[in-house]
Each structure stands twice: as C-alpha cells, then as structure tokens.
Amino acid sequence: MVRSRTPTIVDIAVEAGVSKSAVSRALLGQGDVSAEKRARIEDAAARLGYVANAMARSLVRSQTRTIGVVLRDVKKPYYAFLQAGMQAQAEKRDYRIVATTNAGEFEVEDALREIKNLISLQVDGLVIAPARLPTDQFAPFLERTPIVVAGRWEEAPGLSSVACDDADGGHALADHLLGLGHRRIAVVQVDENYSLRYKTRGAAMIDSITAAGAEAVVVESPTDLESAAAVASLLGDSGVTAVMCPTDAAALDVLDVIRLRGGDALERYSVTGYDGYGPLASPYIGLTTFKTPQEEIGRTAIDLLIDQLEGRSGHDRFVALRGEVVPGRTARPPL
Amino acid sequence: MVRSRTPTIVDIAVEAGVSKSAVSRALLGQGDVSAEKRARIEDAAARLGYVANAMARSLVRSQTRTIGVVLRDVKKPYYAFLQAGMQAQAEKRDYRIVATTNAGEFEVEDALREIKNLISLQVDGLVIAPARLPTDQFAPFLERTPIVVAGRWEEAPGLSSVACDDADGGHALADHLLGLGHRRIAVVQVDENYSLRYKTRGAAMIDSITAAGAEAVVVESPTDLESAAAVASLLGDSGVTAVMCPTDAAALDVLDVIRLRGGDALERYSVTGYDGYGPLASPYIGLTTFKTPQEEIGRTAIDLLIDQLEGRSGHDRFVALRGEVVPGRTARPPL
DNA sequence: CTGTTAGCGCCTTCAT
DNA sequence: ATGAAGGCGCTAACAG
Numbered sequence A, B: 001m002v003r004s005r006t007p008t009i010v011d012i013a014v015e016a017g018v019s020k021s022a023v024s025r026a027l028l029g030q031g032d033v034s035a036e037k038r039a040r041i042e043d044a045a046a047r048l049g050y051v052a053n054a055m056a057r058s059l060v061r062s063q064t065r066t067i068g069v070v071l072r073d074v075k076k077p078y079y080a081f082l083q084a085g086m087q088a089q090a091e092k093r094d095y096r097i098v099a100t101t102n103a104g105e106f107e108v109e110d111a112l113r114e115i116k117n118l119i120s121l122q123v124d125g126l127v128i129a130p131a132r133l134p135t136d137q138f139a140p141f142l143e144r145t146p147i148v149v150a151g152r153w154e155e156a157p158g159l160s161s162v163a164c165d166d167a168d169g170g171h172a173l174a175d176h177l178l179g180l181g182h183r184r185i186a187v188v189q190v191d192e193n194y195s196l197r198y199k200t201r202g203a204a205m206i207d208s209i210t211a212a213g214a215e216a217v218v219v220e221s222p223t224d225l226e227s228a229a230a231v232a233s234l235l236g237d238s239g240v241t242a243v244m245c246p247t248d249a250a251a252l253d254v255l256d257v258i259r260l261r262g263g264d265a266l267e268r269y270s271v272t273g274y275d276g277y278g279p280l281a282s283p284y285i286g287l288t289t290f291k292t293p294q295e296e297i298g299r300t301a302i303d304l305l306i307d308q309l310e311g312r313s314g315h316d317r318f319v320a321l322r323g324e325v326v327p328g329r330t331a332r333p334p335l
Numbered sequence C: 001c002t003g004t005t006a007g008c009g010c011c012t013t014c015a016t
Numbered sequence D: 001a002t003g004a005a006g007g008c009g010c011t012a013a014c015a016g
Helices: A009-016 A022-030 A035-048 A055-062 A075-094 A108-120 A137-144 A166-180 A196-211 A222-231 A247-261 A292-307 B008-014 B019-027 B035-048 B052-062 B078-093 B108-120 B137-144 B164-182 B195-209 B224-232 B248-261 B294-309
Strands: A066-071 A096-100 A124-130 A147-150 A159-163 A183-192 A216-220 A242-244 A270-272 A290-291 A316-320 A324-326 B066-071 B095-102 B125-129 B145-149 B162-163 B184-190 B215-221 B240-242 B270-272 B289-291 B317-321 B325-326
Touching: A009 A022, A009 A035, A022 A035, A055 B052, A055 B162, A066 A075, A066 A108, A066 A292, A075 A096, A075 A124, A075 B078, A096 A108, A096 B095, A108 A137, A108 B240, A124 B294, A124 B317, A137 B162, A147 A292, A147 B162, A147 B270, A159 A166, A159 A292, A166 A183, A166 A196, A166 A242, A166 A270, A166 A290, A183 A196, A196 A216, A222 A247, A222 B270, A242 A316, A290 B008, A292 A316, A292 B240, A316 B078, A316 B162, B008 B019, B008 B035, B019 B035, B066 B078, B066 B294, B078 B095, B078 B125, B095 B108, B095 B125, B108 B125, B125 B294, B137 B145, B162 B164, B162 B294, B164 B184, B164 B195, B164 B270, B164 B289, B164 B325, B184 B224, B195 B215, B215 B224, B224 B248, B248 B270, B294 B317
Parallel strands: A066 A096, A066 A124, A124 A147, A147 A159, A159 A316, A183 A216, A183 A242, A242 A270, B066 B095, B066 B125, B125 B145, B145 B162, B162 B317, B184 B215, B184 B240, B240 B270
Antiparallel strands: A290 A324, B289 B325
16 A cells, blocks of 8 residues: 655645645634635645644644543443543534553553653643542643543542542442341442442441441452452351442352352342443343443533633532432342 | 643753753663763653653654554443453554544444544554444545554455454354254344444354254344344244344343243243353353454454554455354253 | 754744 | 744754
C-alpha cells in the first residue's frame, strides 16, 4: 500500500488557488470568506480527503477538545459502563474521549504512566476512575489539567468528583435482608487496600445489621473474587442464613459454592451482590443486588469536567448519585 | 486553582542554563550530552514537572507511537476483553492505545466520526472492531493509516485482520450437542445485517446438524437480544430438545424463558451460548458455550499493526485463531 | 560535545 | 474579503 502524503491546508490552498489562510478560515467557518471561494475550498478538501491535524491545531490553540479517561479495568462491566456513559455525554457536548485501561490489575505506576500519556497528548482534562490510585499520587497533575474523579469522593482541593454512595447501598441492601427476616447474616469484607469502596459497602451492611439487633458474621477476603473461598467454611452449622457480597461477581462465586453443597442449599441461603448492571443483571440469574447508576456517573463526570473547562462552574464539586435495591430471587425469607 | 503555564523545553533550558537542543537531546537520551549537563537538565525537568508535548513532537516526527482503537460497544464484554488484550500488548511494545466506543448501538456515521477523530489525533495506526461497519466505508482511510480489523476477516487489499473462525465454533458446538444425543435442535439465526458473525455461527450449526442427519429448526431473530422472544413459541410440543443461541447473553435470556415455564423445563431443554468469557463464564451459571480467545485476538491485532508500522511485515495478513467448546451444565443428553 | 537554525501544520493578528 | 507573516513546542540537521 503506497501511502500518499497526508494533505494539509497548503495542498488545499494550491488545489483551490487561494491562500492557506483562506482555507483555514473557510474550514473553520469563522471569519469572512466569499461563498465562491468557500465552495472551491470545501470541494478541494473533500477531493483530497483532508482531515485536520489535531496536533498542529492544538499547538497553536493549546486545546484539543479531547478528554482523557483512565479506567482501572474495562473487563469489569463497572468500568465499561462508566466509559459508555462518558462517551455518550462527551459526544453530546462535542468533545472526544480517549480512554485507556489496564490489562488485569491496575497498579499505581501503570495508572500514572497512562495519566502522563494522556497529558502528553494534550487532553483538555482528565477523568480518573481507578479505584486504587491514591489521590496524592495524581494531585501534582492538577496544576496542569483539570481532573474529575469518577466513582469515589475526593477531598483534595481542586478536584471534583461524582460517585454513588456506597454506604447508602450497603444499608439499603442489609435492610432488605433484615426485612425478609434474616437475623444472622454473613458479610464479606474486602481488604480496604484492594478497594475502599467495597470496604465501605461492607461496613455499612454490618452497621445496619447490628443496629437492627441482628448478628453480622464478618468474613474477611483479600479481594471480591476470593469471597467464595472465604465463605465456604462458614456454611453448614454456623446458623447463617444469608451472605452479603461486595460485588455481583463475588455473589455468583458464592452461589456456586452453595450450589456445590447440593441438596436444598440454594434454597436455604440467601445471597446478595452489588452493582446490578451488565450481563449479570439477567433475570435468569435473578440476583438480589444494589444497582449503581454507572452510566449516569459517567455522564456526570463529563459534565463536571466540561463545565469546569468552559468556566461554567468551578472545581471542588461533589455529586452524589443514588442507586437502588434490585430485589431478585437469590434473597428470600429464611426457611 | 491557578494553573501555571505548562513548562516547555525552553523553560528547562533557561532553568538549567543550556540551549533547548541540549534539553531535547538529554531528555530523549540520544546524541551526546555531558553527564554534568544531563544531570542539571534532568533535575530541572523534574523540578518543573515537565511532560513532553506529544503534539509538538508528533508534528516534527510525524509519528506518535499511538494506536487508535474503535470499538462497537465496550458494554459488551466481547469488546472490553478485546480492548484489554490490545492494551496489554501495546504496552509491551511501547505504544499507547487510545480507545473510543459508542454508547449503545454503533451506527456507521458514529464509527466514521471516531475514525476521523483518531486520524486527526495522528495515531500511527488503527484497529477497528465494529462488527457492523462495512469495509468500503473505511477503506478510503487506508491510504492515510494502516488499519487492522479485529474480529472478522477482511478481503480488502491493504488490510490485515485477525478473527476466530465462527464457522468452526458453530460446528464444534453443534457436534457437541449431537454427541449428547440431540436430534431436533433449534438454532437462533440473527439477521446478517445486525451481525454477519452471528449469522455465520448459526449457519455452521445448521450445517453440522443437517449433515449428521438430525433436524435443525431455524428460528429467526433480528438481534441476539431478541432470541428469547423468538424461541418462546417453539417450546412445548415442537419436539425440540436443545436451543443454540448466537451469544451467551442470548442463551441466558432463553434460559429464563424456559425457567418461566416452570416444572422440569430447565432439565428438559439444553441451551448453548457463544463467547465464553466475562461474568457469564461463571461456573454458577455453567453455560455450555464456545469460548473465543478475545484477549489473544486483541494482542494479535496489535502485533499485526505494529509489525506493519515497523516494516517487519506487510499488510494483507489474515490470522485465524481457534476457540474451544466449554462443556457446561446447560447442555445434557435429552431426557 | 554544544548551540543555531529551519521547519512540522495550523491559526491568528496585521496589513492590504 | 484576502494574503503575508509569525509562532505554538519540539526535533533534526548543520555548524562550530
């Protein structure tokens, strides 16, 4: 494939027999250009397959109308839905999104490298959604670029953030089980270094349970994906009638452990998840869970950022979004 | 937040008391710079929080070491896993990935806009994975940028592509059911305008079934997500003992319809999906499916593209990857 | 080893 | 209404 040199405004200018300034003005639709010239220019541009060089443009304008997004792991539907929401809103406001993610677990240095990549690309702003990245790690970039954090609240000055209250969800879900009549409930607690948000959910669940005079059996697990192993030993004669998991994926793993016990185990134990979107939201699974408004979080993050970029509002804004309990078939009154 | 002007090499040069060329050379690690000056320069760069302007660099180098990726819809695990695989491989080869996706259904004009955005950002190459975008729509861009298509094979000259053979999967899955003893099998056929790949899967299934002397009951459905409705009327006295779906998500929907029939319906009907990764791969669901190597497809796409960029190999390469049947609990011998 | 110089493609005064 | 000219930040010859 012989690749012809990419056409520039100069090529168009020659082709249309005008100056490059005229081309620039015509294509930008600003300044005055005679209708006749404009037509010639547009024609030439189309003929040459002209696509403006955002780099060159950015160099003189020092803005790109591009927003960089850092995701912890798109493989988790949580982040995929977030990305989708952001893309939709950005398009609506005529910005473009470029997203980066990490294969597997997003380590801090990877995230920082992605942020630098994005800044190097001269994005106008950044949305960061890697749950594990400590604020102080990216705070230095704040004086370069506006940053919005999606998915958790941030206190750092100069930052805005939007998130769904994890404590709210934890309480609501626990209340749901309590309302069903459960009095002895296992709660999977994830290491807060892995995810502060999961930890918060668990803490809220425990809160509600004990506040209601019921008993919370805390099960420690390093990550949500190891919940099943942690829970396994508990089943049997612990008197527990329900298990609360930090994520839907964890809930499925726990359900599988219960299933493997055979008999009516699946009827005897109630299980709850957390997230409520993506493939696992299928009614076939019928998971009882708390649904967080991912796409709305994404949209809001973009709005927050663009508002700030355009001076329509400042930073240090915090938006709290609410989710809702999705009653499914995996939580029933205890036998 | 007062944003200080982004430091440039000139700032560093002043700070370190050298010429800007020296800075450029030192920071690039090419050319000779005295150790002493290099130290001063690196120190100044760090102090100022310097991040190179990829735009300016690209303008003179006319390459960015950035690969643009166009995804149909990250919300589908299929694309999310693809993206993850690409990101991993690109990092390994020291390229960066910027991905764009679309909220909801990726219409042709959206995809084209994304492609233009990416080209405008001067990506060195493009990986396109929006199943619906016809080749001739993006072929014109080929003379601007190398393009690799991930997820389907392309014949257009100048293109390379990597995909998992859908016919292979369809045959294997059908053979699995036939081996189990099913003789009357429903196959959900999706409109080829929605997805040629789904259609290919279905055709292969029908092929295998009839070739084995069994009966294939074809059920038309506009998209995979409407499979359940299409199948519903079939259940009952059609004599069908198994239903083959174009995707895992569709399989779950069909399973739910079967579940809702109550009784031992779930034991009487076998159901197969297609994809085999992401949340639905959970053993709790135990879906019988065909697992396609998404991350490997992603990695291969990146290798194909970078090899081409670096002149290590040409275009017009086609890589076929194989998946495998995942025997689950949703397919059993007929009662 | 080092500094000077000339653009990369584009937008934007500034004259005309 | 239009063209000429300067410069955005950077790299890559080219001199010294």
